[in-house]
Amino acid sequence: xxxxxxxxxxxxxxxxxxxxxxxxxxxxxxxxxxxxxxxxxxxxxxxxxxxxxxxxxxxxxxxxxxxxxxxxxxxxxxxxxxxxxxxxxxxxxxxxxxxxxxxxxxxxxxxxxxxxxxxxxxxxxxxxxxxxxxxxxxxxxxxxxxxxxxxxxxxxxxxxxxxxxxxxxxxxxxxxxxxxxxxxxxxxxxxxxxxxxxxxxxxxxxxxxxx
Numbered sequence: 073x074x075x076x077x078x079x080x081x082x083x084x085x086x087x088x089x090x091x092x093x094x095x096x097x098x099x100x101x102x103x104x105x106x107x108x109x110x111x112x113x114x115x116x117x118x119x120x121x122x123x124x125x126x127x128x129x130x131x132x133x134x135x136x137x138x139x140x141x142x143x144x145x146x147x148x149x150x151x152x153x154x155x156x157x158x159x160x161x162x163x164x165x166x167x168x169x170x171x172x173x174x175x176x177x178x179x180x181x182x183x184x185x186x187x188x189x190x191x192x193x194x195x196x197x198x199x200x201x202x203x204x205x206x207x208x209x210x211x212x213x214x215x216x217x218x219x220x221x222x223x224x225x226x227x228x229x230x231x232x233x234x235x236x237x238x239x240x241x242x243x244x245x246x247x248x249x250x251x252x253x254x255x256x257x258x259x260x261x262x263x264x265x266x267x268x269x270x271x272x273x274x275x276x277x278x279x280x281x282x283x
Contacts, residue, residue, distance in 0.1 A: 087125050088139075090115045095136045099183035103133055103191050133191075134198050140184045141206045147175065152213050156220040161227070162277060169243045169269035176244055177259045182251055211236045218280075228282045235280055242272035 093115035097106050108129055112119040126132040151168055158164035175181065192199035214236040221227040229235040246268055250258045259265070 086117070086121070090117060090122055090125055090132075091136055091139050094132050095140065095180070095184070098133060098136055099180075099187055102187065103129075103194070106133075108132070130195065133195070134201075137184065137188055137198055137202050138205065140180070141202055144175070144181060144206060145209055148172070148210055149213060152210070152217050156217040158221075158226075161221065161281070162273070165239075165277065166270055166273045169239075169273045170266055172240070173243050173247070173265050173269045174262075177247055177251070177265060179256055182256055182259075186252075211240060214239070222282075225282055227280050229280055235276075238279075239272070239276045242275055243269050 090111065094106075094111045097110050097114050101110070106129065108119055108122055111132065112122045115122065122132070126135060148171075151171060155164055155168050188199055188202045211233070215232040218227055218229045218232040218235050218239075222229045222232065227235075247258075247260055247265065250260070260268075
């Protein structure tokens with residue numbers, strides 16, 4: 073590893089440390105209640121160092137949002153692609169539903185979603201980017217998987233994109249709506265989330281499984 077490569081690696085680590093610290097501060101205090109001083113303190117860095125990576129608080133906020141959403145997408149992507157190759161659709165789809173619901177009910181994801189929604193009027197471009205790089209991108213990938221499963225004769229989805237939305241909302245709508253109004257404590261038990269995932273899968277397959 074060259075000196076230049078080591079320097080780039082250190083810089084990347086420092087940037088990630090700042091993003092991780094900023095995520096904690098933003099979700100705890102909101103955009104208005106967050107200062108660059110507080111982020112620097114949480115990151116164990118000087119404010120000057122933070123400004124070396126992010127020109128201002130808005131750029132830092134955008135960096136936190138997009139880092140969170142990109143990591144979420146990369147978490148789900150391999151499982152969605154693998155789903156297209158299954159020979160046991162019911163089991164694979166149920167397992168994917170459980171993973172999806174558990175992932176979306178993660179505290180970090182819920183906090184970031186709540187923060188982006190709260191700041192959507194102030195920063196519409198960030199909200200749009202969050203939506204496109206989370207829901208739109210993930211559901212597009214799921215639609216491609218459903219199209220492949222339809223080609224293989226396991227599903228019947230004339231409109232795979234709509235089917236992807238229906239599948240997802242059958243699974244996530246109840247807890248997502250609940251936590252939006254009642255907070256993270258209303259997520260529900262792991263057993264309840266598993267039951268919702270399984271029931272959503274059953275209903276989806278009743279409508280879209282190839283007979």
